[in-house]
Amino acid sequence: xxxxxxxxxxxxxxxxxxxxxxxxxxxxxxxxxxxxxxxxxxxxxxxxxxxxxxxxxxxxxxxxxxxxxxxxxxxxxxxxxxxxxxxxxxxxxxxxxxxxxxxxxxxxxxxxxxxxxxxxxxxxxxxxxxxxxxxxxxxxxxxxxxxxxxxxxxxxxxxxxxxxxxxxxxxxxxxxxxxxxxxxxxxxxxxxxxxxxxxxxxxxxxxxxxxxxxxxxxxxxxxxxxxxxxxxxxxxxxxxxxxxxxxxxxxxxxxxxxxxxxxxxxxxxxxxxxxxxxxxxxxxxxxxxxxxxxxxxxxxxxxxxxxxxxxxxxxxxxxxxxxxxxxxxxxxxxxxxxxxxxxxxxxxxxxxxxxxxxxxxxxxxxxxxxxxxxxxxxxxxxxxxxxxxxxxxxxxxxxxxxxxxxxxxxxxxxxxx
Amino acid sequence: xxxxxxxxxxxxxxxxxxxxxxxxxxxxxxxxxxxxxxxxxxxxxxxxxxxxxxxxxxxxxxxxxxxxxxxxxxxxxxxxxxxx
Numbered sequence: 185x186x187x188x189x190x191x192x193x194x195x196x197x198x199x200x201x202x203x204x205x206x207x208x209x210x211x212x213x214x215x216x217x218x219x220x221x222x223x224x225x226x227x228x229x230x231x232x233x234x235x236x237x238x239x240x241x242x243x244x245x246x247x248x249x250x251x252x253x254x255x256x257x258x259x260x261x262x263x264x265x266x267x268x269x270x271x272x273x274x275x276x277x278x279x280x281x282x283x284x285x286x287x288x289x290x291x292x293x294x295x296x297x298x299x300x301x302x303x304x305x306x307x308x309x310x311x312x313x314x315x316x317x318x319x320x321x322x323x324x325x326x327x328x329x330x331x332x333x334x335x336x337x338x339x340x341x342x343x344x345x346x347x348x349x350x351x352x353x354x355x356x357x358x359x360x361x362x363x364x365x366x367x368x369x370x371x372x373x374x375x376x377x378x379x380x381x382x383x384x385x386x387x388x389x390x391x392x393x394x395x396x397x398x399x400x401x402x403x404x405x406x407x408x409x410x411x412x413x414x415x416x417x418x419x420x421x422x423x424x425x426x427x428x429x430x431x432x433x434x435x436x437x438x439x440x441x442x443x444x445x446x447x448x449x450x451x452x453x454x455x456x457x458x459x460x461x462x463x464x465x466x467x468x469x470x471x472x473x474x475x476x477x478x479x480x481x482x483x484x485x486x487x488x489x490x491x492x493x494x495x496x497x498x499x500x501x502x503x504x505x506x507x508x509x510x511x512x513x514x515x516x517x518x519x520x521x522x523x524x525x526x527x528x529x530x531x532x533x534x535x536x537x538x539x540x541x542x543x544x545x546x547x548x549x550x551x552x553x554x555x556x557x558x559x560x561x562x563x564x565x566x567x568x569x570x571x572x573x574x575x576x577x578x579x580x581x582x583x584x585x586x587x588x589x590x591x592x593x594x595x596x597x598x599x600x601x
Numbered sequence: 602x603x604x605x606x607x608x609x610x611x612x613x614x615x616x617x618x619x620x621x622x623x624x625x626x627x628x629x630x631x632x633x634x635x636x637x638x639x640x641x642x643x644x645x646x647x648x649x650x651x652x653x654x655x656x657x658x659x660x661x662x663x664x665x666x667x668x669x670x671x672x673x674x675x676x677x678x679x680x681x682x683x684x685x
Contacts, residue, residue, distance in 0.1 A: 216642040223668050224638065232665035234644040 204246040204270030205230070211239045212261030222248075222255050246272060302331045303363040310369050314350075318369065321349050327365060334508050336360070342367075387437045388587040390423040392416045396446030396584045406440030416446065416584075425590050437590055446584040447558065448551070452543035453575040456535045458567075461527045468492070468522040476501065477513040492522040532567055539574040547578045555582025621651045623682065630666070631658055631682060632674045639668075647675060648685075655685040 210218070215238075222229060227248040233241050244252045256263045278285040305327060307315045322328065325345055326337050339358040346356045346369070357368035390406065398414045406423040410416055422444045428435035470491075475482045481499075498521065503514040530538070544557060551557075557580050564575035624632040633649060633656075640655065641648035642665070647658045663677035 216639055219642060219665075219668070220639045223670055226670050228667075228669055229665075230667045232642070232668065233663070 202271050204268065204272035205243050206246060206249055206265055207231075207267035207269065208242045208244060208252075209235065209239055209264045209266050210242055210256060210261050211264070212256075212259060213238065214259040214261065215240050218255060218259045218261055221259070222252055225251065225255070227252055227255075241266075246270070299363060300333050301363060302327070302329060302333060302336070302360075302365055305329060305365045305367065307367045307369065310371055314369075314371075318346065318350065318367065321346060322367065327367075333360065333363075336365075387425055387439045387590045389421045389425045389590055390440045390442065390444065390585040391588045392418055392420045392422055392444070392446070393584050393586045394418050394446070394448050396448045398422075398444060398446050399581055400445040401442070402444070403440070403442040405438060406442065408442075410444070421588075422585055439590075440587070442585065443583045444585040445581055448580050448582060448584065450547045450550070450578040450580055451563070451575065452547055452578065453564075453573070454539045454542050454546075456530075456539040456542070456572045456574065458530045458532070458535050458570045458572060459527050460530060461525055463494075463496075463523050464526055465496070466522045466524055469519055471517055471519040474516050474518060475513070476516045481516055481518075492520060494523050494525070495520045496523050497521075532572060535572040536562070536565060536574065539572055540576055543574065543576040544578070547580065551580045551582045555580050619652055621649075621656070623656075625679070625682065628660075628679050630674065630676045631679055632672070634672050636671070636673055639673075644677075649673065653684070657681075657683045657685055659683070 212218070219229070219232060228245055229248075229252070230243040231241065232243075235241055242252075253263055305319065305322060307318050307322075310318070322342070325342055326335065327342060339360075342358045343356040346367075347353055350369075352372055353369050354372040355370040357366075359366050359368075395415075395417050398410050398412050398416060400412065401408050401410060401422070403423050406425050407427055408423045410420075410422050416422065423440040423442055425440040426435045426437050472484075472487055474484060498519040500517040500519070501514065502516065504511040540560065540562065544560065547557065548555075557578050559579040561577045562574060563577050564573070566573040619635055621636055622634045624634075626632075633651075635652070636656075637650040637652065639647070640650055644663050645659060645661060647663055647665070649656050649658070658675055658679060659681045660677045660679035663675060663679075666674040666676045668674075
């Protein structure tokens with residue numbers, strides 16, 4: 185028995201889209217006999233209807249076509265092909281227009297090739313010179329125009345290496361947008377540029393950066409205007425780059441070079457809470473596995489929830505790979521680690537020690553690299569509301585010299601001080 | 602005998618006895634399974650051979666949408682389905 189499921193309502197056999205069909209026009213007198221005959225021969229025909237008294241429209245599958253024609257001849261019926269339909273004919277047509285077909289395929293291949301290449305590398309977030317350096321470095325790592333996307337190094341690797349090569353960068357972002365690579369860099373912001381650390385060659389004076397008491401003057405070049413135990417103010421000329429006339433109005437300009445050590449006073453204040461709260465792990469942990477697609481994690485709804493009141497979740501993502509392609513789905517291991525907060529009460533002496541430590545660190549940051557702290561003294565200590573308020577005084581010895589270009593004809597900055 | 606078995610096993614009769622099973626969808630399509638052959642075919646009348654003799658489907662603009670050895674689907678505006 186013929187199974188009904190193979191024919192949809194309008195009689196189209198869904199499974200046969202790949203086999204071609206031929207629309208025929210048959211002309212003759214014995215048409216019903218022909219139809220009966222071919223059906224008995226298990227030739228499938230479709231869409232049979234009368235065009236007029238003697239002509240009939242029939243659709244035959246290619247594989248039955250020649251058998252059908254044989255029966256037509258047998259019953260003296262003339263068959264004329266009206267239309268060819270289906271993939272095999274389309275394929276033939278494509279073969280006939282070979283160049284077009286090749287072009288079509290080539291187009292897609294080319295498109296695929298083009299889109300799997302890097303067309304542009306953009307570096308943003310820094311100046312032109314640094315961009316050039318970063319580009320060169322990227323090229324060494326295999327990130328350049330024309331590189332295949334497949335062969336790009338992992339973003340994390342690029343970031344790591346860039347950070348290692350350029351210590352002045354604090355953060356590197358690396359992302360691929362289509363055929364474009366965008367590298368975003370963030371430069372470290374320096375709290376204060378220590379100009380004294382720059383080699384001071386050329387026509388410069390050395391002036392004071394800070395109010396200080398002079399401890400030592402080490403002039404290599406130039407005319408020192410200050411002496412040990414002098415008090416200087418910020419901006420005051422320490423070593424003049426002009427010989428002879430100390431006002432700098434005349435005389436040969438030789439430039440100044442050297443270091444001037446001064447004692448500088450710093451004052452730093454800090455607040456230290458005496459009750460310190462922190463999160464610690466108890467060691468109890470459970471883990472579960474879930475499926476994730478993109479950034480969405482699909483939890484098993486029947487799993488028991490973590491029984492901890494305070495916990496931290498660690499995700500470990502695993503991705504499925506197809507060849508070199510990383511699919512945006514996979515499974516994720518989630519680890520629930522139980523934690524609790526412990527609060528510790530510091531003794532006031534302990535808090536004071538911690539506070540002074542903090543102050544010292546902040547002062548050390550603001551003095552130049554070869555400076556040192558000579559003396560420290562707690563000026564004020566107030567314990568209020570479980571907090572220790574500290575004010576600490578520091579005596580630091582550091583190089584206070586800073587180069588300043590000599591401007592003839594107009595007064596340089598700081599000359600008035 | 603066949604009828605007796607099909608009654609016994611609660612099988613539909615068209616499965617066992619080879620008599621036609623006719624399915625009509627509105628008035629625009631008739632599907633006949635288990636027919637034996639086509640006797641006559643025109644745009645107004647189609648005569649099918651079946652086990653019990655003959656059946657006629659009359660209407661206008663009749664088309665054989667699909668025809669296989671044991672299945673035929675006829676479309677058009679069908680007026681009557683008659684046993685002869």
